[in-house]
Every structure is written in C-alpha cells, then in structure tokens.
Amino acid sequence: MDMTCWLDYFITGLETQMIEVRDRGEQVIRRDVLVNKHGLNHRQAKAVGYLLQHGKMTIQDFEKLCPETSRRSLQRDLKMLIDKKLLSGEGSTHHQEYRLL
Numbered sequence: 001m002d003m004t005c006w007l008d009y010f011i012t013g014l015e016t017q018m019i020e021v022r023d024r025g026e027q028v029i030r031r032d033v034l035v036n037k038h039g040l041n042h043r044q045a046k047a048v049g050y051l052l053q054h055g056k057m058t059i060q061d062f063e064k065l066c067p068e069t070s071r072r073s074l075q076r077d078l079k080m081l082i083d084k085k086l087l088s089g090e091g092s093t094h095h096q097e098y099r100l101l
Contacts, residue, residue, distance in 0.1 A: 027052040038084050044077050051100045
C-alpha cells in the first residue's frame with residue numbers, strides 16, 4: 001500500500017501550520033518588545049497588535065477593539081504612538097489610516 005500521496009498531503013498541511021505559528025509568534029514577540037521598550041498602555045498595545053496583524057487601522061477599527069473607551073482617549077493614544085515614532089497617519093482627519101513605521 002503506497003501512502004506517499006497521503007504523507008505528502010499531511011506534510012504540506014503541517015508545514016503550512018508551522019509557518020502560521022511562527023509568524024504569529026513573531027508578531028506577539030514584536031508587540032511585547034514594543035510595549036516594554038516604549039511603556040505602552042493596554043489600549044496602545046492592542047493597537048500595535050492589530051497593526052501587526054492587519055497592516056493598517058482606522059479610528060473606527062480602534063473603537064471596535066476598545067468599545068468601552070471614548071473616541072477622544074483613543075485619539076490621544078494614537079497621537080502618543082505617532083509622537084513616539086511608532087505609527088504614521090495618512091489621509092484626511094476623518095478618514096485617517098494608521099500604519100506601523
């Protein structure tokens with residue numbers, strides 16, 4: 001009984017999963033390093049984690065991450081991240097997208 005095809009399928013799936021685990025681990029480590037190095041609060045850490053995963057974020061995305069926090073507080077958090085040279089903001093005031101530097 002030849003199991004070569006099944007083994008090839010299994011190994012390919014395992015490789016894909018290992019790559020995903022490695023990438024996610026790298027994101028978590030990078031987020032933790034940035035949080036500790038720059039003394040970020042929990043909301044700022046959430047923003048950095050979201051940006052590492054998705055690449056960009058709007059204030060509306062941030063509001064979904066932190067629904068219990070006022071928009072003004074979230075805007076201050078984003079401004080602090082920009083001031084620390086961790087983020088850049090692109091676009092008009094009401095349609096700004098944030099990205100990690």
